[in-house]
Amino acid sequence: MYVLVPKLLFRNRNFAYCLAVICILIIVAIGGQFFNPFSKENGVNVPLFSFLTVLLLAASSSIKLFQKGMMDKQLIYELKQSKAYAELEQLKNQINPHFLFNMLNNANVLTKKDPEKASQVLMKLSDLLRYQLYDSTREKVLLTSDIHFLEDFLNLEKVRRDSFDFLISKEGDLSGVQIPPLLFISFVENAVKHNNDATKSSYVNLYFDVRNDELFFKCINSKPALKSVNNTGGLGLTNIKRRLELLFPATHSLQIEEDSDRYCVTLIIKLLPA
Numbered sequence: 194m195y196v197l198v199p200k201l202l203f204r205n206r207n208f209a210y211c212l213a214v215i216c217i218l219i220i221v222a223i224g225g226q227f228f229n230p231f232s233k234e235n236g237v238n239v240p241l242f243s244f245l246t247v248l249l250l251a252a253s254s255s256i257k258l259f260q261k262g263m264m265d266k267q268l269i270y271e272l273k274q275s276k277a278y279a280e281l282e283q284l285k286n287q288i289n290p291h292f293l294f295n296m297l298n299n300a301n302v303l304t305k306k307d308p309e310k311a312s313q314v315l316m317k318l319s320d321l322l323r324y325q326l327y328d329s330t331r332e333k334v335l336l337t338s339d340i341h342f343l344e345d346f347l348n349l350e351k352v353r354r355d356s357f358d359f360l361i362s363k364e365g366d367l368s369g370v371q372i373p374p375l376l377f378i379s380f381v382e383n384a385v386k387h388n389n390d391a392t393k394s395s396y397v398n399l400y401f402d403v404r405n406d407e408l409f410f411k412c413i414n415s416k417p418a419l420k421s422v423n424n425t426g427g428l429g430l431t432n433i434k435r436r437l438e439l440l441f442p443a444t445h446s447l448q449i450e451e452d453s454d455r456y457c458v459t460l461i462i463k464l465l466p467a
Contacts, residue, residue, distance in 0.1 A: 194253035202254065203261060214250055221246045293322070299353050310352055317349040325375070333371040336408070340367075340401060343381055347397060350385050356394040365403035370464065373440055377410060379433040380458050384414035387456070392418055403464070410460040416453070 201210040300318065303311035324342045328334050340361065347359040381397065388395040400411040437445050437460075444463035451457070 198257040334374045336370040360398040362400045380412045388414040390417035406464045408462045412458045
């Protein structure tokens with residue numbers, strides 16, 4: 194139990210383990226010639242001694258194998274948790290530079306067309322970065338803070354574009370609700386990026402509702418008359434889908450609908466007790 198099983202059986206030295214067990218049986222059988230409490234007259238009862246020895250060996254080996262199985266199971270669980278956490282951090286870190294890259298490009302364009310607007314963009318961008326540098330490093334943030342972050346982002350887009358409008362609707366008791374940071378920005382950023390239309394005004398409407406321990410989020414955006422040929426917007430949605438799978442593996446529902454005029458994302462998350 195303390196020598197043969199850990200040093201032989203656990204190291205896949207099965208042949209050596211079997212030889213050791215056979216040696217133990219032989220030693221027990223020989224020892225029974227000198228000490229046999231079962232039948233002193235008829236000599237050693239080899240089958241009985243062998244049966245009892247094998248029974249003891251099997252029981253002790255089973256205990257050690259069970260203990261090792263539990264330890265391996267716990268180790269695998271901890272490794273999976275560690276891997277999931279590392280993957281989440283990597284995905285979240287991918288969102289920040291992706292978002293920052295887009296906004297700096299916008300500011301760069303405005304510095305030539307409208308320096309005053311470019312200054313406003315950079316000021317609002319500093320507020321957004323402050324949120325990303327401090328609040329988004331936490332495991333969870335208030336839902337109201339994340340909504341405020343989205344509002345700043347959409348206001349920033351409104352400064353950049355004249356023919357753009359947005360709506361943020363909040364229903365239910367949102368106070369005190371905590372969520373992982375930057376959970377909705379990829380949907381909103383994708384909606385803004387792909388609804389720019391020079392021929393008509395565009396919009397992005399966000400709806401938040403908390404009821405029955407569930408968070409309902411909907412993002413609806415207009416689609417341009419001419420479909421954009423830019424296919425670089427898949428990174429954000431791919432990241433957020435993977436984050437949702439890791440954060441809420443069995444407690445979320447994501448539905449994406451599209452028609453000729455609008456694009457709609459509906460996300461339902463089961464809120465767990467704090």
